[in-house]
Amino acid sequence: MGDGPRGIQVFQDHFVASTSGSPPSQTSSVTDLRSHSHTWARIRLKSAASMLNLFNLKGVSWRLGGNDQEKVVLSAVEVASLRSEIANLEERESHFKAQLEHIDEILRSARLSGYLFIRTRWAALPGEPLPIDDAEVDDWLPRFIVLHGSCIYLYMIATDLSPQDSTLLSDVVEVGPLPCLTREDEEIRYCFYILTRQGLRYECSSTSKMQVDSWLAALKIDCKLTSDSEDLNDPVKA
Template sequence: MGDGPRGIEIFPDHFQVSTSGVETPQTPSSSSSCTNHEFQHSSNSRLWTKRSLKNAASILNLLSPRRLSWGNDTSGQEKVILSATEVKALQAEVADLEERESHLRAQLEHIDEVLRTCHLSGYLHMRTRWATLPGEPLPLDDTDVDDWLPRFVVLHGPCIFLYFLSTDLSPQDSTLLSDVVELGPMPCVTQEDGEVRYYFYILTRYGLRYECSGTSKVQVDNWLTALQEKCKLDSHSSTLGHHP
């Protein structure tokens, strides 16, 4: 004792050196230091493993649908303790998650099919107006009426389909291209925040008028070009609609 650095006491005879087999001779000081190091490493390793298990259990418990009861089995290992009611509740939640997964997969497959097969698709802000019938008064100026709603518009085959969202499995509305009698651009508008919106309209033989807008001129031009080609309408013969 007293042979080591200041503050460290060494007990040379405390640990017995094994005499079995051929070993490299070690001084009492080095044997004690190595054994202490191995003991400390083993102790730290067990402590780290125990803390890791507790942290993992805590995270799992936190992320579980409900707070689970934890206990120890005969070997001291942690385990989840569930009653019959909790098991049924978890089974019901798993069934709900599987149903939701099935629905999300159906949505993904649908939008994938739409994007692969449609001629054109994208979000536009839209509103509808009806043409004035003979004898009816002229419509009021609705320039300041903000009834524009975002719609996911799909040009597919002989129809224009309108969806609330791109993930919807069925459209909200549809219009046959053969019913379109007129379409064309509308004046662009600079809003209060400086954003410029571009407009175009689609008029059907039944007097229903779809007014569409977007912040991209390229997007609006693409829609006009695609619709004119599909509807076989001359772009120069389309009349300019009223100011939105």
């Protein structure tokens, strides 16, 4: 003390760290802190593993590196698996893009398109008994129908790239309305049919009368058909 400038007292070794051991309470605190840190690291590791499973990255392992930092450790097999998964995702993306382009082309160029309920029946050949009345048979299936160019195309769903079936307009010999159907839930469907020269009869229905009228009008024009049939508006139980 007294080595400093006049008026200032200097205490030698005042800030030197104590050479004695840490108090028991301080040592216990440090131990608890480290234990808590490791526990928190394990919790974060489990959380990261859960997120990994969420994104379907199977087989990827997480480990703790220096300073309790998590890192992904990949083997050659795991890298190959990830590359394969990325390739599959790219392939699916290309497929979805093709579907979107296809449906966009249909909507832009088709004369008429939309979902209808469809069922098929065959006309009786000469000498065969008349078909059994199956009006109560519920075998209607939703199909995406497209009137485009010289054909009618039937798709399972709108995004299918290839039709399930098709019929040339030149093979259509008759179109006309059918009696309405009343479903068990009291829903009314408006119906019409398309008959081909091969004897195949497409029966179509929709809950929208406007949609059915549009199809009948378009088919009669494109198939160059005339019909004297009147609308059959009496609902029939189905």
